[in-house]
Amino acid sequence: MKYKTTIVLRDKKYEVKAGSTLLSALKKLEILPESVICVRGGELITEDSILKDGETIKLVSVISGG
Amino acid sequence: MKCKKCRGKAVINMRHHNMGLCKDDFLQWIPEQTQKHIEKQKMFTTDEKILVAVSGGKDSLALWDILQILGYQADGLYIALGIDEGISYSAESQRLTSAFANARDLKLHVVNIASDYGTDLPTLAKGTKRGRDKPCSSCGLVKRHEMNRIARDYGYDVLATGHNLDDEAATLFSNTLQWNGDYLIRQHPVLPSRDGLARKVKPLFRFYEKEMAAYALLRGIEYIYDECPFAEGSTSTQYKELLNELENKHPGAKQHFFVKFLSAKKKGLFAEPTEKIVPALHICPVCGQPTSMEGECTFCRMMGVSKS
Ligand code: SF4
Ligand SMILES: [Zn+2]
Ligand SMILES: [Zn+2]
Numbered sequence: 001m002k003y004k005t006t007i008v009l010r011d012k013k014y015e016v017k018a019g020s021t022l023l024s025a026l027k028k029l030e031i032l033p034e035s036v037i038c039v040r041g042g043e044l045i046t047e048d049s050i051l052k053d054g055e056t057i058k059l060v061s062v063i064s065g066g
Numbered sequence: 067m068k069c070k071k072c073r074g075k076a077v078i079n080m081r082h083h084n085m086g087l088c089k090d091d092f093l094q095w096i097p098e099q100t101q102k103h104i105e106k107q108k109m110f111t112t113d114e115k116i117l118v119a120v121s122g123g124k125d126s127l128a129l130w131d132i133l134q135i136l137g138y139q140a141d142g143l144y145i146a147l148g149i150d151e152g153i154s155y156s157a158e159s160q161r162l163t164s165a166f167a168n169a170r171d172l173k174l175h176v177v178n179i180a181s182d183y184g185t186d187l188p189t190l191a192k193g194t195k196r197g198r199d200k201p202c203s204s205c206g207l208v209k210r211h212e213m214n215r216i217a218r219d220y221g222y223d224v225l226a227t228g229h230n231l232d233d234e235a236a237t238l239f240s241n242t243l244q245w246n247g248d249y250l251i252r253q254h255p256v257l258p259s260r261d262g263l264a265r266k267v268k269p270l271f272r273f274y275e276k277e278m279a280a281y282a283l284l285r286g287i288e289y290i291y292d293e294c295p296f297a298e299g300s301t302s303t304q305y306k307e308l309l310n311e312l313e314n315k316h317p318g319a320k321q322h323f324f325v326k327f328l329s330a331k332k333k334g335l336f337a338e339p340t341e342k343i344v345p346a347l348h349i350c351p352v353c354g355q356p357t358s359m360e361g362e363c364t365f366c367r368m369m370g371v372s373k374s
Contacts, residue, residue: 035310045069046086062276062279064125
């Protein structure tokens with residue numbers, strides 16, 4: 001994979017192909033977009049955003065139990 | 067994606083509303099919608115004193131924040147349960163709650179189970195049959211009892227909790243799977259006060275959990291991200307995930323499930339709570355709070371057992 005984006009969720013790190021949408025990356029990683037919010041450089045972004053080469057997207061799990 | 071209101075860059079896509087919003091419009095929309103549902107459900111007015119149960123999590127802190135923005139008289143209540151299994155969960159959530167209150171100059175009541183009752187939740191739960199594996203039912207009991215006590219002792223008109231739509235839908239799902247009739251009858255975003263029990267409201271009941279997480283992040287609210295160690299693998303978490311799978315395929319399904327339940331209730335598809343279903347309340351001789359059985363209430367019995 002030449003162009004890649006890192007996706008972080010809690011203590012897990014995933015590498016996905018850059019250039020596609022965040023939504024398709026989430027689908028590949030089997031992460032429901034309903035269960036996370038996505039942060040790029042401190043800013044909230046929507047799932048149609050295109051992933052850039054070398055960047056890191058942080059996912060914040062939204063589900064709290066109890 | 068573009069903001070539906072100003073055509074700027076959207077930060078959130080709410081497919082169930084067919085609407086994306088930018089940061090500014092989203093931060094305006096959330097309090098507006100909250101206000102709308104507070105009025106529609108006749109939850110409370112600006113003349114009333116509200117006690118917000120805050121846990122240090124995103125929902126309850128966001129609720130407190132929104133009620134301040136809307137100009138309500140809302141104080142906080144934090145209940146220190148002493149859940150510190152490995153990750154200092156209680157200590158950290160208390161720290162974040164106090165920091166939130168101090169930064170905004172808000173009044174926060176803190177009930178400390180350890181100093182008030184000489185025990186903590188994990189110890190208490192081990193002493194009960196139900197709580198041996200999962201302390202959640204004892205935890206709920208302690209929280210309900212103490213919230214009601216503080217509301218009564220300090221003269222609050224209403225108790226507010228941060229339950230969101232995902233919480234409510236998961237509870238509804240669980241109660242429906244078991245056809246838990248008496249819980250279905252009582253599940254509502256507003257429970258009027260009766261016999262010494264304060265009115266209870268859930269002003270965030272129309273928001274998805276994702277919206278509340280986005281709100282907390284956009285408002286810069288620091289909340290406890292780690293879950294309570296006992297929440298791991300809980301059925302409510304599993305139900306939330308199931309409902310999100312459904313939501314993913316059918317946007318709005320989660321919302322319909324809960325909101326249509328409320329309208330079905332309004333149309334009379336569920337019985338009104340009668341004496342038979344919701345028994346008359348007695349007064350506990352120890353704490354003076356209402357209880358469904360005569361004699362000491364479950365809370366006082368539990369506290370007694372743990373002391374001896
Ligand atoms: S997960 Fe259970 S023990 Fe933990 S705070 Fe929630 S109800 Fe209490
Ligand atoms: Zn806008
Ligand atoms: Zn009692």
